[in-house]
Amino acid sequence: MTVTLPGLPGDDEQYLEWGNDVVRLALAHGPRTVPRLVALWHTGEPHPDLAGLRRSALPVLEVAVLGEGRSGTSGKRHVDGAAAQRLRLTGHREHRDEQTSRLELDVAEGETGLRATITYEVADGVPAVRSRARITADRPAVLDHATTGVLGGLGHGAFWEDELAVWEAANPWSGEFRWRRRTLAERGLFDVGMVRYDQVGSKNRVTLTSTGAWSTSEHLAQGIVEDTRTGRMVAWTAETNGAWHAELGDRYGDVYLLVTGPTAAEHQWAGRVGPGAVVDTVPVSLAVVDGHPGGTEATLGALASALTAYRRHLRRTHPDHDALPVVYNDFLNALMSDPTTERALPLIEAAADLGAEYYVIDAGWYDDEFGGWWDSVGAWEPSTNRFPGGGLTAVIDRIRELGMKPGLWLEPEVIGVRSPMADRLSPEAFFRRDGHRVAEWGRYQLDLRHPAARAHLDTVVDRLVGEFGLAYLKFDYNVDIGPGTDAGGSEPAGNGLLGHGRAMLDWVAAVMDRHPGLVVEGCAAGGSRTDPASGAVFPIQSLTDQQDFWLVPPVAAAAPLTIPPEQAGVWASVDRTMTAEEIAFSLVTALLSRVHLAGRIDTLDAGQREVVREALAVHRSLRQATARSVPVWPLGLPDWRDPWVVLGARDGQDLYLAVWRRADAGRSGVARDGTGRHAAGHGTAGADGDSVRLRLPGLVATGDAEVLFPAWGEASAVVVDGGEALEVKLPGPTSARLFRLRVTDERGGVA
Template identity: 25%
Template sequence: MEYYAEVKVMGDAYGGGFSNGLTMCGSQSAAAFHKVEDRGEDAVYDDDRQHRIVLHKKTVGQAVEVSTEFMNDSPEAVTLEMLSSFAVRGISADRIHRLQSFWSAEGKLRTETIEELHLEPSWNRCGMRVEKFGNVGSMPVRKYFPFLAAEDSKRQEFLGIQLYCPSSWQIELLCKEDDTLTIAGGIADRDFGHWTKKVGPGERFETPKAVIARGKTLYEVCDKLVKAQKPAISETDKKMGIIFNEYCTTWGNPSYDNIKKICDKLKGKGIQYLVIDAGWYGKGQGWWNSMGDWSVNEDKFPGGLKKIADYIRSCGMIPGLWFELESVGTNSGHYQDKEHLLLKDGVPLTVGERRFWDMEDEWVIGYLGEKVIKLLKECGFGYLKVDYNDTIGMGCDGPESLGENLRKKVQATQGFFRKIKAEIPEIVIENCSSGGHRLEPSMMELVSQASFSDAHETLAIPLIAANMHRVIRPEQSQIWAVLHAGDSDSRIFYSIASTFLGRMCLSGDIYDLSEAQWSLVEQGMQFYEMASDIIRSGVTVRCEYSTAQYNHPTGSQLVIRQLGSRCLAVLHRFENSEAADLEFLRNGRIIAEYGSAEEDFSAKAWIYEMDN
């Protein structure tokens, strides 16, 4: 396997082999560069036009970080149409693994053979074969995660790649001259993401990074990629505390009275955070299209939010608050504030009932500093849930291309996340984007936790929760268990056991639960606390499931995560399931167990010690 760089300069010839419009790899621009120097792990390439590329490589744990820097030392400006974050060639693989993702169906594993992808070389090796995928917009996890794993089943070798790109991105698989593959990826190029970048004389541009790892199994290579991430987890949040979010209790209608009622029910039950979700602002016109002004609804919270935040703390919990800070809804007084909104074709960029703040605008940053950061400080909130419920799309007006303008706006959003952390260092930030649309590593490095999905009451929760092990740390993956008075014991086990695949978050009709139901929930909370070190620091060694359906799952799922000699096993049964084969317990000593998996849609979990 050879690391190198792909680049396309405007005005140069595109690659041949029937590839123009499919890929910008193999262009005249890339062919003109030749290696002139190795600097440690880095490689330096020059062409004869005073352009330089530095391929940066850095070993991080059991993975390699890669990025590409373009330097223009010529007297003329250069416009890039494509610059790869990574490019590797000479890859032997017969299967490709990707993670598909839609709203409330995040991370579904898709495995295809090279033949199914139609990536066999042409008979005379002159035709380029291309499989190109990615995302366009400001929701980087949409249709696919920025992830790929290439498997050589004969050698039992996997190559895993994860892109750190929170806006439009792409990954390409190419085959032309032999049976090996070239894999390249980075910012979505001019063809795919409407991106060009002008680099003036003496200027330079560096791509977002990618992380690459190798391993003997898919889960081994995924674990290396995930452990290469460096999340800014708050010191407050390092004990894997349990969250209660009231959204599925009040359904977007929180008030002082109903939050107080929730507090009184949860007091002394071991909950670390109580999060007030959407609906605390506006004039009673609905939470969905009232964001932007961030004025407290005094009918719901007389005197503001400090009183209820103080009450939450008096009950032994850290108060949290929801914002969708980048968006402006139709009911906001700023909806027509064209000067400070993103524009496209000269008019405000509108998606459904939302417009978007220009996060590069200093006035906007000052406004959000007052409305978000100041409110959090003055009221004593220690937890911030940042939601994001639609995408900018291909880009917006600005000084550069649509795609580059988009990239800069999203970078500015990330800058505001850093500003929040700088001003409130102990804050616990949750990354949410209608669930999992921003479960991308550069976003995950800015936060303590993330909402894994909006599939809060669906039967697919354990499937989606297990999927997340391949791309984010389970200690950051917030899994909801929504509880109802009508839940059977089996349904409670099914819901609570799902949270053992990440961070436990409770919601639902908690004040209507019986004492017996609460007892099952509290037993699950105790089990979660016992398993928390395995969830946080372990390695997922087994994930088996027998269903392709998410709306009507069948069969069962078993996930095993190991830390030293201790293991956490989580079993879920779906429709038409059979009694589980518990062979994994035969050489182990059970330390704790929770639940009962005696029927369809039930679940059980074990903590056990492996015999030497």
């Protein structure tokens, strides 16, 4: 519920306080006051100094109108929009349904007749606030940028250039989730002293910007601001599967954070508002946790717990979230987009024998040319040349006969330049710019706002699901189509991209509504669309295309800060050339998430198959725990070259720990020394030869550790330091184990 607080003595401002039991926000408003978000805090922190934060607070809707720009400052920053400074609060409402509370603010300004409804949303018990706005105007206007994702007052009272740290994640193809931590000074933002001379600040900013249709191909659409004085962390997320922008800048001695969808400057976007024309801003979420006495890793765990709970609350419900079936996919290190009946049948037999529950035939099943699968996609008719003696139907029937559910790969958004559909579909169904159909690497891009594009894909999906009884579809997306589409007219390209991205997710949701129980996996060149908008729709997402099993652990271990483990598809690739320890290493990588079994499993001998069966039996025993778990990082987030990588999954009093040892054995891309390093520069791993000491962040062990998998071989985990740490020893330079131990919360009570 809201609480109204008086403003400063002698003024006409009021403060509106709202939130839930763990997160609160305070808004200043009044007849002469722009409604401003003054503070956002966790209830475990002291109540903020609203009067002290008031000067640097920014409007609840930061918006600039074309022809006006900013007021009071200039530069590249997306704050201090002239239109935003004229807004006034005209009303507010509260709503409540099930476990969600909403606050709606009505704001308006007189010069352009700009009006907006801003919605804040919180879920019970989760310290995260989601916000968005619907904007219109009494007469036509064009917006340069618009967002509700603005928070000032960060580092209030701090020497912020050194005492605020920024966490951001590079997300390169096949090396995703690469987190790093740097101070604002290290990112190039300094206090230049100009506030003393009545200036706003430095006019500079540090930024992350994603352009094009791959929302996370360079950076994850999220970050963290850490106050190193207290350990407090604020996490931000841009909830879009397209273009976004984030910036940090100094303002009146404090630091602000702005997160937004597409803008005019960065993305060729223009927000057209007026009678009958509205702009719906990209939703932005902010999560906040207070500093944990257990240190940075414990605070990071608390933040990850909040983000995981928030994402589980936000997403569509799907039975797959609880079932967590084992999927064998024939692409990685196996058929590699070249399936035939002869090649597939041995893999199908082996997958069933090992205990896979779904068998997915990846790319190439439609390719009659034995090599033209890339630029001929679009009709999605099964190849006749690849599957003699019964066609694809016979292959899929064999999958079903052996007790598995069948699946197929599709790349629905693209049409190959050599596909017959390139000429059959209306030109208006494709991305266009300046009179040209947009092509990228032999593919055209469908615009799923167009009825013909959607009807084509509906026909394809309904035909394939009906004809083959499919239970699984993998939707891939392997080209980044650029800034967007002008739809053959005057629409800004950035508007076209945003509209298509939203339409695409609406279409995926409609497919699952039409085919209840169908599992649809989201994939985009590995993890190039691992964004929360996609995660709210797809029940499972692909994390990476990494083929080297040695290099997958850092990807899998860092992923839970971005996606709940029960939605994270992790490759576990195995074949006959691997030792038992290497096979176990690869399988451990997936056991605390979703198992995407891969590789030439048909070549495994009897002993190797037993290793896989043992792992999958452990996975099945942990599925309910995984679906409830929250991540823990005893060594912090992993660096790409760390010789020791650790991921924990906490389910109440049970803590599961996956530990990988990657000491130098001549493998490319992995550390060649014996020391571990935390991503973001936190501490040391305590590694020495074949052992590593794991400090349990914010937790205390209450019993001995148990080796869950593999149960053979020399490995140990001994509780030390009164239960605050674990001494783990693994047998060789390439080895991994999954452990379980009982824990309690260091702060008191059950974890």
